[in-house]
Amino acid sequence: MRLTLKQQMFLAPATVLTLTTVLVLFLQYTYWDLSVKRQEQAKVSQTFVALAEADLAAQRMQGLVAHISRRGQLDLTALETLTELHYHLSGAVRRILDLMILPESTRALLKQAVTDLDPHHGFDGERFLSALGLLRPQLVALAEQSQRRREQLRDVHVQNIDQLVARTALLTIIGIGTAIPLGTLLALFFARRLLRRIKTLSDSAGRIARGDLTPPPAPQRVQDELDDLAVSINQMTERLIRVVSTEKLLEGAEEERRRIAMDLHDQSLSDLSDILRALQNLRVREDCCEDVGKIEEDLQRAITNLRDVMDNLHPQTLEILGLGAALQSHFERHLDKDHLPEYHLYISPQVEGLGLSRLCQLSLYRIALEAVHNVIKHAKASRYEVSLDRRDDGVVLVVEDNGCGFRPPAPDASGGRGLNNIRERARARGARVQWGASRFTSGTRFELTLPLNGAPRQERDKGMIEHGTG
Known part of the structure; x- marks a missing residue:
């Protein structure tokens, strides 16, 4: 009542x-x-x-x-x-x-x-x-x-x-x-009930003012004005999270640009400089056939490295073929190697037909690669599985390994840079992330749930571009 x-x-x-x-x-x-x-x-x-x-x-x-x-x-x-x-x-x-x-x-x-x-x-x-x-x-x-x-x-x-x-x-x-x-x-x-609810709302508002943007729980049913206020605070926090997350993503994008510039300077520019010096030395030599072949190999390697950097900067496959093909292409080119853990990738056909926006697809792509990067770098796993499927009214991304496992990060903990990037990207799209025990004997299960009503069909901010995997 x-x-x-x-x-x-x-x-x-x-x-x-x-x-x-x-x-x-x-x-x-x-x-x-x-x-x-x-x-x-x-x-x-x-x-x-x-x-x-x-x-x-x-x-x-x-x-x-x-x-x-x-x-x-x-x-x-x-x-x-x-x-x-x-x-x-x-x-x-x-x-x-x-x-x-x-x-x-x-x-x-x-x-x-x-x-x-x-x-x-x-x-x-x-x-x-x-x-x-x-x-x-x-x-x-x-x-x-x-x-x-x-x-x-x-x-x-x-x-x-x-x-x-x-x-x-x-x-x-x-x-x-x-x-x-x-x-x-x-x-x-009624006085204690009202005071308790007012204190909860006051604590939530104070926590948000201190910078903790964890959304307060919204009531299941709106029965009075305090419930209306709780719903308003919850929606305000969600919007504030998206604004802050967008700022952090832009900050991360700048950091990623700096890292890419360093990669171009340290690797591609250095390779091209070596090729330039080799070509300059050819001018004073007569027997140069063997050296020309070596220079061609170096030049091809530099071009390949530069293309990898450009692909990391913005995957062209994602825009041309879609999310599933982009993930499959990346896994085949970079992760299907003998010294890396064995993997199994599953992309549901239903996900391809959802018509997710470019930003949603890019966010899922970056989060999936970041989660796999954490598995390869920290989990000490011999096998991992990646699945992207539709469940009820949402899209679910799961990365599960048989590694040593790790303690799931607390919601208010900063964690590593990769985990923080995952959380911020998820918040920016209105998604939920959680870590838990793997269904393997050991290991970790990472799961992201993106509600379809939280994934816009059309981009409203055409000027916002994300770069890098963080």
Whole structure:
């Protein structure tokens, strides 16, 4: 899952805030449930008060009706009192009907009783006493029912208060005790992870600034901004390596030109000077046939040496016939000798059809000759094998011998001049080189892998020319 740096930074506080919000919502729900029960308790209390008020009014009406019946006379004061009691009774009954859920028969009985007890419909003692006889027992029963419900809710309310306090304390402890450590652990995890990755990038940048151009490893997957930065540093290092390698190759080319100039001066120029002196001596001699033949041999040898120097400077076979033919020609002309180790050369036909650029072919040619030169000079081998083949999406050059072997050079070691030239040429083309144990009983295996996507098909720098084998 891809998480940006901003998301990683806010993940820990967001987790704490989420847990705290859940805790607050749960406590809010608990208080809401308690509030509902409080409302129900208040409703039961109001119902009980209304029932008491209705029963009291009915009781007074019953006493007043009985008194009027004994006297046999209804005066104005008694009628006013009866009317006022009926008003209180009807109001109490309406509140009861609004507050309580009653069966339809009970609701009809209460409404009928209130109607029968209305003094405006006339005074009838028997009707009043009959209605009160039905109404009061019903009111008493409802009052007892309401009282039991009231006591039950009071006990539940007390229990709920105790449970709420205990639950609130427990959940607060659990919520805070979980949110804070979890947020702290997440913050420490992401902080250490980010700091470790930043330190790795900082160390890589510092190493590159000090001149160690070993590319830092690129992440397999880009998940955040630091991975983008790591990929950028890796690509920047690769490009810087190619620039530095190009400068070193140019420096090596100048050194190679100096060496070639010395070879021309010490060998070819000296041979030609000897031939010139011999020709000058012929002018004063009459018998010169034998000397002319010797001069021709010396001149032919000088021409051959000069051609070898020119071929080392820039192999014409490489441009005319290609990489495989150039290697085969060089091996046959210079390495197929009795005093040199036996060799086996294999060039895959697939390599010839890849259409590698001139610089890539020249780099592979120089590296192959340098590796073989190291075998002949240092390995003390009796046999070596050279193969150039295609593998997956790359070209693989392998030079393997049965010699005494040597310790593979470390990536940051300078090594000899030949090994350094091999590494620099490989870096300039984006190739990888490694040394290891040979598949023979003893010896060394050198392997170069050139990715095809790192080998340009066309040269962009026409002015860059490599000279010499280093």
